[in-house]
Amino acid sequence: MKLAILGGSFDPVHNGHLHIARAALRAGYDRLILIPAYQSPFKTRSQAGSAEIRIRMLLAAIGNDRHLTVDTSEVDRKGISYTIDTIKDIIERYVPEGKPGLLIGDDLVHDFEKWEGAKEIARLANIIIARRLNNVEEPFPFPHTNIQNEIVTAASCNLREMIKTGGGWQELVTPAVRDIIIENKLYTEVENLVNSDIPPKNVNISLNGVLPAATKPARNSFAVVQQTAFAMLDTSRYLHSRNVALHCADLCERYGLDPEKGYLAGIAHDMCKRLTTEEFFRMAGMDGEPFTAIEQQKPGMLHGRAAAMLLQTIFCIDDHDILDAVRWHTTGKPGMSALAKIVYLTDKIEMGRHTVERRLRELAFGADTTVSLDDLFNTVLRATADWLLRRGLILAPETVELLDAVR
Numbered sequence: 493m494k495l496a497i498l499g500g501s502f503d504p505v506h507n508g509h510l511h512i513a514r515a516a517l518r519a520g521y522d523r524l525i526l527i528p529a530y531q532s533p534f535k536t537r538s539q540a541g542s543a544e545i546r547i548r549m550l551l552a553a554i555g556n557d558r559h560l561t562v563d564t565s566e567v568d569r570k571g572i573s574y575t576i577d578t579i580k581d582i583i584e585r586y587v588p589e590g591k592p593g594l595l596i597g598d599d600l601v602h603d604f605e606k607w608e609g610a611k612e613i614a615r616l617a618n619i620i621i622a623r624r625l626n627n628v629e630e631p632f633p634f635p636h637t638n639i640q641n642e643i644v645t646a647a648s649c650n651l652r653e654m655i656k657t658g659g660g661w662q663e664l665v666t667p668a669v670r671d672i673i674i675e676n677k678l679y680t681e682v683e684n685l686v687n688s689d690i691p692p693k694n695v696n697i698s699l700n701g702v703l704p705a706a707t708k709p710a711r712n713s714f715a716v717v718q719q720t721a722f723a724m725l726d727t728s729r730y731l732h733s734r735n736v737a738l739h740c741a742d743l744c745e746r747y748g749l750d751p752e753k754g755y756l757a758g759i760a761h762d763m764c765k766r767l768t769t770e771e772f773f774r775m776a777g778m779d780g781e782p783f784t785a786i787e788q789q790k791p792g793m794l795h796g797r798a799a800a801m802l803l804q805t806i807f808c809i810d811d812h813d814i815l816d817a818v819r820w821h822t823t824g825k826p827g828m829s830a831l832a833k834i835v836y837l838t839d840k841i842e843m844g845r846h847t848v849e850r851r852l853r854e855l856a857f858g859a860d861t862t863v864s865l866d867d868l869f870n871t872v873l874r875a876t877a878d879w880l881l882r883r884g885l886i887l888a889p890e891t892v893e894l895l896d897a898v899r
Contacts, residue, residue, distance in 0.1 A: 493742070493857065495586055496521040496593030496620065499566070499575065502528045502546050504673065505553045506651055506664050508644035510560075512622045515641035516595045517559050519620060523738075524560055524595070525586075526550055527578060530567045543567045545678065548727045551734065552668035556718055558755070561738055562731060563843065576609030579616050584850065585843050587858045592617050593637075597624035601632050610634075655679040714756055717807055721763040732844050733762045739838035740831075743856065747865050749831055756809075757817040757835050764798035775801050779819075786888055793888070796822050823888040824873065826897045830865055837872040849875065870898045 496516050502509060505526075513524045528546050547564055554560040565581050566573040575594070582592055594617040596604070601621060604610055613619075614634035621629075621638050629638050646664050654661040656679055662670050673679065722730055737758030744754035764775060772791040773783070775798035787793050800819040803809040817832040824836050841848045841856060852872055855863050877887060877895055887895075 493522045493586075493589055494520060494593075495582070495588040496524045496595055497527060497579065497582060497617070498524055498595040499527040499529060499573070499578065501648065502526065502550055503648045504546065504651060504665060504669060504678070505550050506646050506648060506669075507666065508646040508664075510553060510666070511644050512595065512597070512624075512641055513560060515622060515639050516593065516620050519593070519637060519639055521593055522559070524593075525563045525582065526554070526560060527563050527566055529573045530570050531572050544727055545672070545676065547731065549669045549672050551727070551730060552672055552722070553666045555666075555668065556714070556755070556759075558738060558741055561735070564728075564731065568846070574608040576607075576613050576616075579613060583616065585846075585848075585853065587850070587854050589859055590618075593620045594618065595620045595622060597622050598626070598630050599624050601630040605633070652679045713807065714752070717756060717763075717803070717809075718759050721759050724763050725766060729762055729765055732842060733759050735842040735844050736761060736835065736838045739842055739857070740834050743834045743838065743865075744831070746861055747830060747834070749834070753811065753814055753831060754834060757814045757831060758838065760799055760803055760814075761818045761821045761835055761839060762795065762799070764795045764802060765792075767795065767798060772798055778805065784889065786886070793822060796820065820890070823890040824894045825890040826894050828894075833865060833869040837869050840872055840876045873898065 498513050517524055550562045566578055598621055619634055619636040621636055622641050623643050651661055651664055721733055737755045740754035740758035741751035744751040769791045772794040776794040778801045796819050800815045813829045813831040816829050817835040820832055821835045821839050841852045855868055
């Protein structure tokens, strides 16, 4: 997959960011990675919005656009972020096809040579220059591509000031980002938000208040399922779910399955992750199956069963492959469907996990597409079991049975 990168503070993300990102995609890239900075080397002050809230706004802004994704590596590293380090990390984890693209605005061209490792950046990445200031192409000493995007004058600093003073800002962001800003009263008192790590107010870990308000089950709506997962999960867990959804869709296309079903199963697989113990047993028990000893000891393992029942009873999803994939994504079981195998393995090796062996991602997402799904699944299954056993963790009976079946 051909990847491009766009970094920034995204404080907040606005339509100009999305416009430039999609213009870069038209230059021949399959997916663009939005990477929020923890702290930019060019900005000495902290961002007004916390990393948590900026990431959540990015995820809200891109919705279910499979061409856009979010990576939090710079936030995870903390401190000042240098582009050269980020590019190396993206190449290592994402195993892209060819050089990744690096999207920068023409306002950064003049000082690019002063960047840390500028020459190495130009060697490792294809530099893409977007217009932000004018229609005149600035001289640039490194190989690059200029994209002819429409100039968008919006800037996050101006947007923050407009929000603070009550100016007309709402049309400059997506409706989902607008709702987060209003709900959490962002940028109204900037000094109260500096270095704040409190989560946004619209995160609710209970079933109460986040499910569709209808008195009868909601229709099988992809958008409603995604919105519900976004509401039920904290930012890091939702980001994980969206990564899994993207990888599921990609592998479904490779192996001749429906990518929409793959994305839906991926986005929903962890949507019950943060329920209370009582809710785990209540939702999971609706399938009529008894609880195993390990499920009784560790109720969190019921989140797959609970999510499958939520999809079936609330969203009227009766597709056995989707329900089976969500139900068994944690432990696996013998006789899993192709979709269930894809959800299981992508859950274990998605790009947000920093301890995954590179060889596993090369098998799943690298240039060699001849690897069979069974071989890929069995390899990830064994690696996952080894990882758990090295840490002294007990394998679920279904996992042991599955391992015996594939030996």
